Amino acid sequence: MEMRDTPRRAGRRLGVRVTAGAATLALASLAACSGGSGGSGGSHGAVVMWHGYTDVEAKAIAQLGQEWNAAHPDQKVNVTFGGSNDDALKKTLASFVSGKAPGIAYEFGSSINTLAARNQTQDLTSLVKSSPSFQWDDFFPAARQATTTPDGKIYGVPALVDNLALVYNKKLFDAAGLSYPTANWTWDDFRAAARKLTDASQHRFGWAYVNDGTEDTVWRYIAMLWQAGGDLLTPDNKKAAFDSPAGLQAMQLLHDMSVTDHSVYLDTGDGQYQNLFNSGKIGMLWTGPWDLSGINKDIPYGAQVLPAKVNHATIAGPDNYMLFNKGDRKTAWAFLQWLDSAQTHLKFAVATGDLPLRESETKLPGYKDFLKRYPANEVFVDNLSKNATKSRPNIPEYPKISQALGAAVQSVLLGKAQPQAALDQARQQVDQILAGA
CATH class of the missing domain: 3.40.190.10 (Periplasmic binding protein-like II)
Incomplete structure (x- = not known):
């Protein structure tokens, strides 16, 4: 595959x-x-x-x-x-x-x-x-x-x-009376800004997340997992390690921003998030340099490190x-x-x-x-x-691990599963994958 x-x-x-x-x-x-x-x-x-x-x-x-x-x-x-x-x-x-x-x-x-x-x-x-x-x-x-x-x-x-960094629309921050993101931003700062940037009547969202269940969905979650001090697998790559307090904190943040705050645009994988960013309908992206050339010249934007829980980890x-x-x-x-x-x-x-x-x-x-x-x-x-100090494991099982975790993240963002239940199910699947079952 x-x-x-x-x-x-x-x-x-x-x-x-x-x-x-x-x-x-x-x-x-x-x-x-x-x-x-x-x-x-x-x-x-x-x-x-x-x-x-x-x-x-x-x-x-x-x-x-x-x-x-x-x-x-x-x-x-x-x-x-x-x-x-x-x-x-x-x-x-x-x-x-x-x-x-x-x-x-x-x-x-x-x-x-x-x-x-x-x-x-x-x-x-x-x-x-x-x-x-x-x-x-x-x-x-x-x-x-x-x-x-x-x-x-x-x-x-x-x-x-x-790697991923936080790219933001300065014009939308100015209109909302928000200070621009700093290198000291926390998850709380990020969530509060996304909430303030969101305006349902204008179909505007604070943040965008690719939620098609693929690796596009997974790698942003892994960055959050690392930011909270967690890890994907045990050091010997034999067991899942993401069903942890750090993993739950990351999954809970996704749930709270998407399901509770309704501040997240859930992209289906068709790349519409960039068109919406260009039209002033999305305030922040977690993206990389490949998207910068596609930002309209009339959009004043900035880039900053990702927000932190215990660190500013990103993923390459x-x-x-x-x-x-x-x-x-x-x-x-x-x-x-x-x-x-x-x-x-x-x-x-x-x-x-x-x-x-x-x-x-x-x-x-x-x-x-x-x-x-x-x-x-x-x-x-x-x-x-x-901040790009960790990497996804280079093991043959990783594509299947990504599929299991992608389904879990997707279900939480859509409000179809609670964070802990989604983590438990994904852990069971990943442990079976790693055991060769």
Whole structure:
């Protein structure tokens, strides 16, 4: 089962709506030039790298491919669109069967367990650990965690990292006589602001929550669970740990804001929350940098860390470049090291608005240009070193765990279940999943 990591499906990365014509052209190009240039200067025998980028990101990654090939004529890489990132895992597994796998592919972080179990996927642990110049510890913790299995093996290098922060409409705060959110905001502050921003007669809500029961629903709850000092599973990943005082506090807040206060717009997964934010019908979002480019220019907005119960924990949705046993692996590894270097990736970040992957990127002169172009991203970057300290477990059972927890959160937000009862039922389901029942 392929699971989408984050709510980027309606955005510019993970759920891009590719037109039929664009998809046909991309697939035709891929079929016609398995070793061709792919728009990045490759030649016959080049290492093929699949990505699912579109728009500015597609242009930026193609440009980097051209730069690499110009400087390395004997180590060419064919950087090519391999289809939507939503279908990356399915397409990669099919390529293993057909024998036409790429040398490198962009994959969701959640795909690591499925792909790590395949013989075609390269274990990069020794390469990462034996390459001092790669500076593995320089990557933000959330990015490293997404590449690593519970047994400590590394099966990818970071391709993207992001996280959730509080994005708010300043105009609505001003109209309600509210001070803007601060880094000291608590859950109580957040709930009170959402209540004051809500106006049923105007069909306006203080906050929006994606409530389709998918990982979009789950990962916001997990951030709240961590904010209250709880955890999803026990340290050995053998039992559920979310049915705890912290888990109940998080679920109770969702219940109270949605069912009692009626201050939450429940999005069905169709992404309407952004249209409503743009039309002044939603005051606050818990979202990431992928949504910022979709905010209307006439909407004055700000970004702040998420509110705290005992801390300001957030959750990241990292993705990876993974290497397969196809083509020249020495070239593939050299290219990935260059692509993920601080200087190269910061160039990509400035062009696209993607967050830096490494701490050292924030120390380079070009980082000032990044913040000048994307000032709201400073909060998300700060989160990566301060508040994105935990990750979802990289275990094969996680997709089923997410389904069970997603149903529980959804039922509470809809007022169909009480918080404790929903937690109890989800815990029983998750314990059975982890026991292999």
